[in-house]
Amino acid sequence: MELQDFTANNFYFDDTVDPEINALLAESALNPLAAETELYLLRAHFIDSKDLHVIVALYAYFLQHQRWQDAFMAANKALKLSAKRLYLPTDWRQLTRLHIGQGVLISMVLTRFYLLAHKACATLELELGQVEEGYKHLKKLQELDSADRLALADLVHQAQDLYSEFYIIKHASA
Template sequence: MDLHDFDDSELYFEHPLDPEAQALIEAASSYYGEAAAEAERCLLRAHLIAPRHLSVLVALYRFYYYQHRYDEALRVAEHALETAGAALHLHGDWRSLTVSAIAAAGARSMNMLRFYLLALKGSGFLCLRMDRRAEAAERLGMVTAFDPGDRLGARFLLLMAQGVDRLPHTT
């Protein structure tokens, strides 16, 4: 399974979004630099309107990440994982993923599966930023287990989480 294969399913940002929520996301971007509190209010209002829409969750995640509010960004990433997981019929926690469940999810939507694994990678990166290395390694290890070709680029982050000082030399 190549995680760079695109299928005919919509990408997360192509799913129709309530116009009011879209307007709030756009308003948030105009407030971002000078009025972060107002930007956050807009994003939280958009989240109230469309709490399971991935465009809203991505916007909220990015806001918290760029504000260096990693705990909040991690909560949003976990909500995005749950939302994408439900769409893929991945039941339970990401820790319980199996090869057969991932294969079935890829058959449903490779685009959504890629989003799911990238959200898991992002949550691992956040754990790494918060110096929660064991948790980061667990999350990133799961991504690399299902992406042996490292198409999503989690391997380097996993090595960092594991405390590897240098990348292994490959020839």
């Protein structure tokens, strides 16, 4: 997922990073599988719980450790924070192309980050067994991204297969 491709030096936003947070993120990046890595990230989060660098680092850490619920919470927090900065809705059901256009006027790169956070949330909804929600979330994003800049086509196809299976099982047991 694209959110995990961001590093402390390569973000879709230009926030200044607190030097103490930067040091903790650098330390956590040295050995992402070490037991103390989560502690570095949590300390950074306690310093500034709204720092997108920290939230994305936590997201990547949780993904790497297959802690899907924690990764979802981090992605959702990134979504909410970026939505607030862009004055956009956090609920994907309310999202329109007009919203995206308004977001781009504020910051094109933060709007892309916001959309990638939506994609991460939708993908994790699927992983967490929220198949209908995840599929519909992805379909909405695909409607808004007719040029497939978010690379949703294959993911939506896979989600559609999951949703079809889910729908058959759900109605067979009813």
